[in-house]
Amino acid sequence: MTRPERYYELEMLLETYTRLIDDDQLEAWVELFAPEARYEIISRENLAQGLRLPLMLCENRDMISDRIMSLRQANIYNIHTDRHMISQLRVEAVEGGYRLGANYALFQTNQEGVTQLFSVGRYDDLVREIEGRLLFVSKRVIVDTAAVLSLLATPI
Incomplete structure (x- = not known):
């Protein structure tokens, strides 16, 4: 069983994760990941069928950082504001x-002020304490x- 204090710290990690995305502080968001962290976006259907094709895959923090740098400097995309709504956190203590x-x-609001539901799903994360900080490993x-x-x- 997870101590209430640790549960709160893990809940705040997830809150910080979504807040930094919503506030467009993506460079700070990258720092929530361990150096060897894996970030993946995959469809429920592909996962259920054992298909390993993700929509996005970064295999370490450097790749995550590169993704943000290309977003800032090279990509052309719809300018928008994100707003996450997160359910109650489920926590399971695992080895390490x-x-x-x-x-x-996830809702997105475009520059014209139109808000629409962009994505719905779930997070499946592995978090470890590394040098006194809780960080996403996966x-x-x-x-x-x-x-x-x-x-x-x-x-x-």
């Missing part, structure tokens, strides 16, 4: 860390559908 799970809904975003309304540019 914690398995986290939560459902999410972040899997399982989207309910691979159909994306517009370009998948920013993290979910």
Whole structure:
């Protein structure tokens, strides 16, 4: 069983994760990942069928950082504001860390002020304490559908 204090710290890690995306502080968001961290967005259907084709895959923090740098400097995408809604956090203590799970809904508002539901799914994460900090070692975003309304540019 996870101590209430640790549960709160893990809950705050996930809150910080979504807040930094929503506030477009993506360079700070990268720092929530361990150097060897894996970030993956995959559809529920592909996962259920054992198909390993993700919508996005970064196999370490450097790749995650490169993704953000290309987003800032090279990519052309729909300018928008994100807003995450997260369910109650599920925590399971595992060897060397914690398995986290939560459902999410991600809304996006475009420059014209139109808000729409962009993605719904769940997070399946592995978190470890590294040098006194809780960091994501694996972040899997399982989207309910691979159909994306517009370009998948920013993290979910």
